[in-house]
Amino acid sequence: MERAWVLGMDEVEGTAGEGSVRARPHEMEEVRERLFKLGASALTDLELLSVLLEVGPRTQGLAESLLPYGGGLKALLLKDPLELCSQPRLGPARAAQLVAALELGRRAQRTTERRPRLRTPKEIHAYLAPWLSALRREVFHVLCFNPRNVLLADVRVAEGTMNTCPVDPREVYAAALTTRATAIVLAHNHPSGDPEPSVQDVGLTVQLVEAGRLLGIKVLDHLVLGDGAYVSLMERGLLEAEGHNG
Structure with missing residues (x-):
């Protein structure tokens, strides 16, 4: 069963006959x-x-x-x-x-909603995929939420190279503090197409979770997006994603 984040009160690649017709x-x-x-x-x-x-x-x-x-x-x-x-x-x-x-x-x-309500890793992936697919370099996003799972802001806080993206924790939490968010979701892409988190990805997540505890801001998840797929560190059990009660 797909796990959802509870913050408060509420809970085709292929084409027809590909390559079969030469369009002269x-x-x-x-x-x-x-x-x-x-x-x-x-x-x-x-x-x-x-x-x-x-x-x-x-x-x-x-x-x-x-x-x-x-x-x-x-x-x-x-x-x-x-x-x-x-x-x-x-x-x-x-x-x-x-x-x-x-x-x-x-x-x-892309969604036409200005402030969509996103409650699960699957919904986050569907929201982010149009923005992060087919990029040639890694980028790092911070999604800021209120206690009702409403997205307050989606901020790109870092851009890197093909296989690395240095992230400054101050930039991550500046976005959250500016929007007065109670919780955030971290997300970045792997241009290689493989969404498997690296040791560095997990270590950064731990660092940001600890920083969030000091500020009273919950890190609900960290999604790594690949080619049509994603990995949720919350679903992997690599961080606790217990909800806030609003």
Whole structure:
């Protein structure tokens, strides 16, 4: 059973026939027709890339060459924009189109609620995934809550490299104190895709839990997000997440 945080009074990767159709320029009209009739989900990764890049006679085969180069669609979108610019027949304009398409996709997944109510690690992951997926470096977020599990603020307090992200405890609790939060959830991503916490992740969590006790602010959980998955240190039993009574 999924564990929830009690603070107070209340308690598709795949695509259709992926890689099966080669969307040549003379077929683009048919591809667009299927898109409008059946929806974008009916198109393969290759077809979607072809539509996005507006493949024409001078760029024939561009989409086909990009997918193997990137190691698949998601891996392609993790490439540095400057690296994409250097690819033959792509250039700055089309590289910008790819990067912009990824960001639009992220934003479309974000919750429209300004102050959502989040009570479980699963709900936190669903909220954070659109923000933290497909990032090339580690970032560290502090989610600040009131006694009714309402999110008061989501603050990015640190940015690092591909495999490390130094975190200053003062920045973590500055965010909580500013919003007068009674509890916080820590979260960061692993660009490698593996959400398994490191020894350093666990040690930082212990340090921040102790600091929170001195300030009267409860650390409910620390989520590590990977590729479509997450690990909750609370669910692992690596910290106590008993609720506050409001």
